Amino acid sequence: MNAPRGLTRRPALATFAATLGGGWATRIFAQTPTTPKPNLPATPKPSFPKPTLHVYPDYGWLRGFNYIMPWGARIEDTWWFYDGTKMREDMALARSVHANAIRLWIDYSVWYRDPEIVTASFLDAIAAIDENGMKAMPCIFNRWVGGRLDYGGTHTENIRPNMPEQLDYVRALVTPLANDPRVFCWDLCNEPQGGADPTFKTVSQELSLREYRWLMGIADTVKKCGALQPVTIGTMNGTNITFYAPLVDVLCAHPYARDREGLEQLIAGYRTMMAEEKKPMLVNECVPGSDKDEVRGETHRYYWEKLSAAGLGCMPWSIREGRHVAARRDRMDGNGIDNSGYHPSFNADGTLRAGHEWMREKPTLRAPWDK
Numbered sequence: 492m493n494a495p496r497g498l499t500r501r502p503a504l505a506t507f508a509a510t511l512g513g514g515w516a517t518r519i520f521a522q523t524p525t526t527p528k529p530n531l532p533a534t535p536k537p538s539f540p541k542p543t544l545h546v547y548p549d550y551g552w553l554r555g556f557n558y559i560m561p562w563g564a565r566i567e568d569t570w571w572f573y574d575g576t577k578m579r580e581d582m583a584l585a586r587s588v589h590a591n592a593i594r595l596w597i598d599y600s601v602w603y604r605d606p607e608i609v610t611a612s613f614l615d616a617i618a619a620i621d622e623n624g625m626k627a628m629p630c631i632f633n634r635w636v637g638g639r640l641d642y643g644g645t646h647t648e649n650i651r652p653n654m655p656e657q658l659d660y661v662r663a664l665v666t667p668l669a670n671d672p673r674v675f676c677w678d679l680c681n682e683p684q685g686g687a688d689p690t691f692k693t694v695s696q697e698l699s700l701r702e703y704r705w706l707m708g709i710a711d712t713v714k715k716c717g718a719l720q721p722v723t724i725g726t727m728n729g730t731n732i733t734f735y736a737p738l739v740d741v742l743c744a745h746p747y748a749r750d751r752e753g754l755e756q757l758i759a760g761y762r763t764m765m766a767e768e769k770k771p772m773l774v775n776e777c778v779p780g781s782d783k784d785e786v787r788g789e790t791h792r793y794y795w796e797k798l799s800a801a802g803l804g805c806m807p808w809s810i811r812e813g814r815h816v817a818a819r820r821d822r823m824d825g826n827g828i829d830n831s832g833y834h835p836s837f838n839a840d841g842t843l844r845a846g847h848e849w850m851r852e853k854p855t856l857r858a859p860w861d862k
Contacts, residue, residue, distance in 0.1 A: 553804025561813025686734020788846025
């Protein structure tokens, strides 16, 4: 989630953009032709096997959620205190509003504490998603880290290409599910920092190249595990997407424009990227938050309508009110309308927030596995 939470380069930019209003924020994050291009390092262009399972030309039918387990304040304790019963309750909530997919966050920082137990919990979570008629998109690493309300994950110091322990972790998660239809896509990492817009002052060529090589090693490991599903990377916007394009089967974007016009501008940019890269694109994180229930509900509605019509899909952040950043009103981030980033669709008691009733309406487009 490209949202302000402290003094890192991404939060600083998001805060600046939010103070200037939707038009300025859109221009910064969209990286229009007038935006200075970053001086990116040359990168290797690997050749990976093509996916053969869950291969789709577009994703207009994609309707789901990022699943941030509400009982944990950080990604580590969500898994260290995993609760399969609560997990299934939340999956039932998602399905009640016609979700067909879940982006399931996990990280090496979770797994190394107790690999066997965490792997078993991960596989149970995949089963819980399937039991509720949805497919999973595991997100294997998280780079949305730092700041006042750090959610946890992989910090810059741990970006080490081909680190054996990290690759053992990748193998442990991917191998049992490599040809499993319950997984429809592998997201290698949430919001890597490399290849970013030059307004992100602290991103160097060295870090960009190191992070690229790190993710190239992860992509290679996933493919060598025999994964038949497509691979993506949860990139944000602009050159952050295109920098990593050689490593993925499906491009990915995280639009958080504050108004309809801004979202339309981002979508126009995504169409250009798809044409240039000759790859499909999906959106696996989106919709700015709001502490005003009706405002968030209406924002989510037009995001779903526009992103679905563009063939991109819509997976907001997140399902239920909880302990972590952006999931409770006293821990909002700045990634929202009026800088109020409160993101759940359901209240803590499992009721829909006011203004979100439209989500009960059955969508016209259905997932391939729903037909």
